[in-house]
Amino acid sequence: xxxxxxxxxxxxxxxxxxxxxxxxxxxxxxxxxxxxxxxxxxxxxxxxxxxxxxxxxxxxxxxxxxxxxxxxxxxxxxxxxxxxxxxxxxxxxxxxxxxxxxxxxxxxxxxxxxxxxxxxxxxxxxxxxxxxxxxxxxxxxxxxxxxxxxxxxxxxxxxxxxxxxxxxxxxxxxxxxxxxxxxxxxxxxxxxxxxxxxxxxxxxxxxxxxxxxxxxxxxxxxxxxxxxxxxxxxxxxxxxxxxxxxxxxxxxxxxxxxxxxx
Amino acid sequence: xxxxxxxxxxxxxxxxxxxxxxxxxxxxxxxxxxxxxxxxxxxxxxxxxxxxxxxxxxxxxxxxxxxxxxxxxxxxxxxxxxxxxxxxxxxxxxxxxxxxxxxxxxxxxxxxxxxxxxxxxxxxxxxxxxxxxxxxxxxxxxxxxxxxxxxxxxxxxxxxxxxxxxxxxxxxxxxxxxxxxxxxxxxxxxxxxxxxxxxxxxxxxxxxxxxxxxxxxxxxxxxxxxxxxxxxxxxxxxxxxxxxxxxxxxxxxxxxxxxxxxxxxxxxxxxxxxxxxx
Numbered sequence: 001x002x003x004x005x006x007x008x009x010x011x012x013x014x015x016x017x018x019x020x021x022x023x024x025x026x027x028x029x030x031x032x033x034x035x036x037x038x039x040x041x042x043x044x045x046x047x048x049x050x051x052x053x054x055x056x057x058x059x060x061x062x063x064x065x066x067x068x069x070x071x072x073x074x075x076x077x078x079x080x081x082x083x084x085x086x087x088x089x090x091x092x093x094x095x096x097x098x099x100x101x102x103x104x105x106x107x108x109x110x111x112x113x114x115x116x117x118x119x120x121x122x123x124x125x126x127x128x129x130x131x132x133x134x135x136x137x138x139x140x141x142x143x144x145x146x147x148x149x150x151x152x153x154x155x156x157x158x159x160x161x162x163x164x165x166x167x168x169x170x171x172x173x174x175x176x177x178x179x180x181x182x183x184x185x186x187x188x189x190x191x192x193x194x195x196x197x198x199x200x201x202x203x204x205x206x207x208x209x210x211x212x213x214x215x216x217x218x219x220x221x222x223x224x225x226x227x228x229x230x231x232x233x234x235x236x237x238x239x240x241x242x243x244x245x246x247x248x249x250x251x252x253x254x255x256x257x258x259x260x261x262x
Numbered sequence: 263x264x265x266x267x268x269x270x271x272x273x274x275x276x277x278x279x280x281x282x283x284x285x286x287x288x289x290x291x292x293x294x295x296x297x298x299x300x301x302x303x304x305x306x307x308x309x310x311x312x313x314x315x316x317x318x319x320x321x322x323x324x325x326x327x328x329x330x331x332x333x334x335x336x337x338x339x340x341x342x343x344x345x346x347x348x349x350x351x352x353x354x355x356x357x358x359x360x361x362x363x364x365x366x367x368x369x370x371x372x373x374x375x376x377x378x379x380x381x382x383x384x385x386x387x388x389x390x391x392x393x394x395x396x397x398x399x400x401x402x403x404x405x406x407x408x409x410x411x412x413x414x415x416x417x418x419x420x421x422x423x424x425x426x427x428x429x430x431x432x433x434x435x436x437x438x439x440x441x442x443x444x445x446x447x448x449x450x451x452x453x454x455x456x457x458x459x460x461x462x463x464x465x466x467x468x469x470x471x472x473x474x475x476x477x478x479x480x481x482x483x484x485x486x487x488x489x490x491x492x493x494x495x496x497x498x499x500x501x502x503x504x505x506x507x508x509x510x511x512x513x514x515x516x517x518x519x520x521x522x523x524x525x526x527x528x529x530x531x532x533x534x535x536x537x538x539x540x
Contacts, residue, residue: 002350003346003347003350003351004449006449006450007343007346007347007350008347010343011343011344011346011347013340013343014340014341014343014344014363014420015344015359015362015363017340017416017417017420018344018362018363018366018417018420018421019362019366020377020381021373021374021375021376021377021378021381021417022366022369022374022377023377024377024378024380024381024387025373025374025376025377025380027380028376028377028380035385036376036379036380036383036385036386037385037386038380038381038383038385038386038387038390039390074275077271078271078272078274078275079272081268081269081271081272082268082269082271082272082273084268085264085265085266085268085269086265086269089264089265089268091263091264091265091266093265093266094265097265097266097269097273100273100276101269101272101273101276103276103280104276104279104280106526107519107522108477108478108480108495108518108522109478109480110478110480110495110498110499110515111287111478111498111515111518111519112280112283114287114498114502114511114512114515115283115284115286115287115515116279116283117502118283118286118287118290118508118512119282119283119286120283134275134278134279135279137275137276137279138276138279138280141272141275141276142276145272192368195368199368199369199370199371201370201371201372201481202480202481205499205503206502206503216370216372219370219372219373220372220481220484220485223372223375223376223379223485224484224485224489227376227379227383231376232376232377232380234373235370235372235373235374235376235377236373238369238370238373239369239370239373242365242368242369242370243365243369245368246361246365246368250361254357255361255364255365256357256360256361256364256428259364259367259425
């Protein structure tokens, strides 16, 4: 049935609500004024200049980028074998394993962050690289496992069976046939886990300190204190970066499929 | 067996990052906070008792539930037409439409709230329109209050609702709606008498997911509330990091977890029921 004009209208309103914040961030980030005023009193690049010369935010950016790279590498490394097992092997407790690996995504990051603070603080691991990596892997690993499972499941089983027939051991077949065929999915998983870690705010809020802090935390604290177009310029930069990543994932495996639960 | 072996590294990291902190959280919730505010190792349910007897906490729980419940309902109501549109769209448009609705999931929540500040603030888009048209003399306070928090929360919950609804509506047979139309029902009648009842399990599932996420939301109440809106999540954060009262923060977090587990069990039951009917 063709959608009625009423459905189109309501759907357009829904999409407007979803897309409006991004559109406003775009406009306000180029403001020449001193506040988040709409319409801006004029347009300029001054707040982007201010952003890229802001030492605190730029050093937090470097930390976040490095952290996200390390976290996504770790998540893929430990997540891929687990995903292969869930997608390909038949063994007792497979469903339980899949549920266990997804469990952290079910709980609020606020509670996860608090728990990590309570056990890491006495060990002096707050505001350290190992502490932040541990906290971020908590959300990155389930993500990596979920996307890699979808990617492995999409590779026809017959390919691996053919390799066995031709004399390859199961390990060799998995590494030389299934893994290369699942490579686009693996890259998509890497990109998404990078983004998940790069944007992670709430867990980080509990685990950062003056010694080591991340970009989302500094952004949150900045927005709590003041709202000037500098923060909009930062928000815009993050939105553009996220959209680029989404476009990459869309090309590799389809974004909706990567994010979907089934 | 080889399956568990392959998953062992992932399980090991998660045990360290998940089970250990959760055990620590529970243990510390049983400690005692002394008069001076120091933490004393103990095995007592004092912190829980204090919370349950506290008028302010009871109000906080109620406010949190009302905020999350209403925001989840509005989010589902706004997400339904989007999901129906994705379903009705031609294959060429289906992907881009779904992508537009879900892409916000990967955009930093703080970044999107900055956009809302530019829309809802005293010098923002809506007030510029209202005052420009002469509809209002003074700015309409849409931010730093419950209204702002609710609007921000609705938007952040919508993509999740769209995801659940797309999955749920996909199982719904379009021939039933076509049959209603053939039998003479108009668009509106078909929607209310056929589509909506069939979509009810998916709507309930989407609302429950949005409710769970809304109850534990922290960034939105904090930024859009301007420090004037208090919910469970902001209280846990303040107890842990502002007042450094770990037993109180842990006990409150345990209570929150208990409530969420109940809601998730309910969600699983709904999913089972909906799955059995499809």
